Amino acid sequence: MKEHLLLLVPIAAEHKQLLLAQFHVIEAIDPASRAAALAAHAGSIELVLTNGSVGFTATEIAALPHLKLLAAQGAGYENLDVAAAQARGVLVCNGAGTNxxxxxxxxxxxxxxxxxxxxxxxxxxxxxxxxxxxxxxxxxxxxxxxxxxxxxxxxxxxxxxxxxxxxxxxxxxxxxxxxxxxxxxxxxxxxxxxxxxxxxxxxxxxxxxxxxxxxxxxxxxxxxxxxxxxxxxxxxxxxxxxxxxxxxxxxxxxxxxxxxxxxxxxxxxxxxxxxTPHVAGWSPQAIRATVACFIANVEAWRRGEPLPTALSGAASR
Structure with a gap:
């Protein structure tokens, strides 16, 4: 059964297909759609894919009772409330090394x-x-x-x-x-x-x-x-x-x-x-690698295995 994924970052169609094949994707890449998605789907969202700039707050984490995994698309995760996620037992990972x-x-x-x-x-x-x-x-x-x-x-x-x-x-x-x-x-x-x-x-x-x-x-x-x-x-x-x-x-x-x-x-x-507009880590190869890395982390979670790019101190399943 496909998990519900809240997608908070824009991804090209060819790479989004990789996510659509695996998950029910709820796309919310602006503040209004983000608030609406959280209000409408809070009870079903299990996965969140964001990035260091867009982040994910403690309030948003608290609003998702079934959240299992919070991921940063790239290496940065400065605006993700990792401590709040870990306190809830939520796994946290990033895309280290992909770009x-x-x-x-x-x-x-x-x-x-x-x-x-x-x-x-x-x-x-x-x-x-x-x-x-x-x-x-x-x-x-x-x-x-x-x-x-x-x-x-x-x-x-x-x-x-x-x-x-x-x-x-x-x-x-x-x-x-x-x-x-x-x-x-x-x-x-x-x-x-x-x-x-x-x-x-x-x-x-x-x-x-x-x-x-x-x-x-x-x-x-x-x-x-x-x-x-x-x-x-x-x-x-x-x-x-x-x-x-x-x-x-x-x-x-x-x-x-x-x-x-x-x-x-x-x-x-x-x-x-x-x-340049914060594009140093953006290329077709790099973006595909970040999506593949996210999927690999989810698959590890499904198997009950350690996440390949878990953040230090992240909770276990």
Missing amino acids: DDCVADHALTLLLASVRALPQQGAALRAGVWRDALPLYPDFGGRRLGIIGLGAIGLKIARRAAAFGMVIGYHNRRPRDDAGDAAYFDSALALAGWADDLVVATPGGAGTQHIVDATVLAALGEGGHVVNIARGSCVDTAALAAALQAGRIAGAALDVYEGEPRPPQALVDLPNVIL
Whole structure:
């Protein structure tokens, strides 16, 4: 018998078919339909698929008496009330690892585009300016890349950057044994003082709120570029805008930002900023993998087995 699944995130039709084959899908991807779905189907919903940005609250969890499993589509789960779910005995999982390669690819793309000033050079060409009148922009060989958050995605970014000849440093809560030749720094400030460029790949949350602030940006210096594919809260937007406008850093490329999905108004008109709409982890392959991961977790629950991507400390069946 198919379980009732509350789907809170938009999914392309081809991937939604994978869910429709397994579940009775109740789709509610805006606040009004979400409230209506909870009111109409509270007694039958057993599964919820959301993501870190959309989340799921303790009040909503309490409203579903038969909820068995709460899942985040991607790796992030910052707006899911995991504690409330676990207190109810609800299993909680995410899509860890399903889009790591896609995010790492996007991060390197943003870094390349920012350091090589691809948008600015394209705009100059369209305005009739040829290369002889343009500044020279650096290549990657020997450039020092600081990665804030050397988790699974951070490691993939490091390996891609190393293939371009970059020298890697990183800041984590603690050093990693598998970081190879990458240098460890015990603070984001120390890392920024060493690095030419910074990529933010750390989890969101209170512990990393504005980990890249005015002090870190000043330490990075006027030739530096900042890439954020983590969470918008990790970078102080006002401080970043001020540093860019004053020429204290060279550029920024962000896939995430504070206040999304609204564009960051302090940054949108700056010529040395690249913005993408939180799509670093989105590709046909990655989205299909997240759906397949969710289904694998549900199938494990059905068999009474541990979930493949259970969050730490999650309740058992």
